[in-house]
Amino acid sequence: MLARARRELKNALRSARSALLPALLLAPSLCLMCAPQPAYAAQAGQVIVDTDIGDDIDDAFALGLLLNSPGFEILGFTSAWGDTGLRMQLLQRLLRETGHDGIPIARGIATTSMTPFTQARWAQRGSLPEPAPPAVDFLLRQIRQHPGQITLIALGPLTNIGAAITRDPATFGKLKRVVMMGGSVRAGYRKSEYAAPRPADKEYNIAADIPAAQKLFASGVPIVMMPLDSTQVRLDEVERGALFGHGSPLTDALTLLYHQWTDSYQPWSSTTPTLFDAVPVAYLADRGICPTTPLRIVVDQDGYTREQPGAPNAEVCLALDKRLFMELFMQRLLQ
Template sequence: MPMTRSMLRIALLFLLLCAGVFCVALLAGPGTAAPAASSREKVIIDTDIGDDIDDAFALAAALNDQHLDILGVTAAWGDTGLRVRQLQRLLTIAGRADVPVTQGPATANATPYTQKRWAEGQPAPAAPVPSSVDFILEQARRYPGQVTLISLAPPSTLGALIDRDPAGFAKLKRVVMMGGSVYAGYDDTGYGPLKGPTPEYNIYSDIASAKKLFTSGVPLVVMPLDSTRLKLDEVKRDLLFAAGTPMTDALALMYHQWRHLNGWGQITPTLFDLVPVAYVLDPRLCPTTPLRLVVGDKGETTPAPGPANAQVCLKEDKEGILDLLMNGLLARQ
């Protein structure tokens, strides 16, 4: 039967539609494609992993997400040499041994290193570990205005950076940090009237460095106690620890060491440090308000009149952040 003009139009339309679907398939690739390298957020994570357990969960969430280009992980505060070993072991388990680990300035630290035995399971490095201060400055200069520093520790490394090279520090895109207490403190549960702010651990541990950071002029995004009292309850812990993946097994071991050695009698961890990581992955999970925060001599972070020096998250999406953690880790079963 000869092809009519209408049939020809239909055939051409069909070919165009097929070509479009084919192109989309090529762009998408098989399964869920990783984001293009140029679209991934360049981050460095500064952490005092090993004392509290929240750093381990925060790092697990970050290492599990393809939207982050993790340039390096830096060990901060206290026994930074042992923290390097713990980070190297965790990165190896995550299949990310290629991520550089560097060592920040060691400090005095009265907080128990609850995961010491787990960290000691990693052999001591055979070669000297690079300096975190040198590494962060190098990356900030290499990628000016592109590197987000996620700060999960007392800001001792950041203070050393500012002292060494304030102009180099200013080349960071921003610092996204867990720290401070604006309207809510450790005694607030999230229910009922607020009991008021209290000095927060990261800030009061190194008040001098915190003051330098908040007056540095580098863009700050701050997750204080107001938005970081995020509890990982027993049901969620059991789901994670039953998954039996290398990462969830590692988290289970570190959790049980923390549980028995934390000195506070805590069983349910508070995932303070997960919130800054979640914010970098999806800012909708922790909307911010511009505030001017002043660091006091006792470690207070008090709102003050004047131009804002920080974007501050005062209320987080608890379930959204926990969903991000749970779905990310359980998807690897």
């Protein structure tokens, strides 16, 4: 009797294991399907990027994020501020080495700049595209060809944009929107997210060409503004290590550009970059990263972006979801 009971118990356990095994094998899959997964929906479509790449390093990281993001049709890049020819060479080399050398590059209006071109040595090994169309001509031509479709991503001083408005305000008005990094509304520069922010500051991109900024905010074109309030997110050592060790053509280029930036004479800087210009690109990939508030923004004669009563002329992001931003940023660049 005892032997038979043992046999029946073994058979029952064996049957239970057979029934449970498929469920156990399926459980991890069910867990993965049930767990929240990042879902980023690109919002931009056709874009043109106006950039002063080569001074601070944030432009390079912003362009890296853009080039590695689906859902963007990049119609071209325009170089802005300072030595716009050398910026074109940097853009040409970056696009060539990352397999995007078919994207047009246009030469912006050259200006005097007191900001060090920190990545000049890397840029000098690029080629100056010939012929190099003027940025204003290129921008207005693209707007005429794609009325109401283009998002202009403005990552530097607004000289090219102001000139385009002056030349043909009606055509400029047919942009879908301008998404920009610039200004300071309720908080200024700060060295650490744990330190209290300064009051609103004169932000570099606005203060570099105040008349151009005033033209943009008076243009009537929809503006999405990412000021200092929401763009001072640091790329810390752990994230830098993951990116610089990744070994893709894009992360290799970003690594070299970063090290030239840190090797230059910048008494105000540190080895930890602030990703100001990556925030507008991330917003266009997922608007939840930087929710906006409608405000009326006026650029005063000193270059401050003042919040004033009246009809809103900009959607302004005043606070960043840092966790969501870093999740998207790292996921895209580590592809």
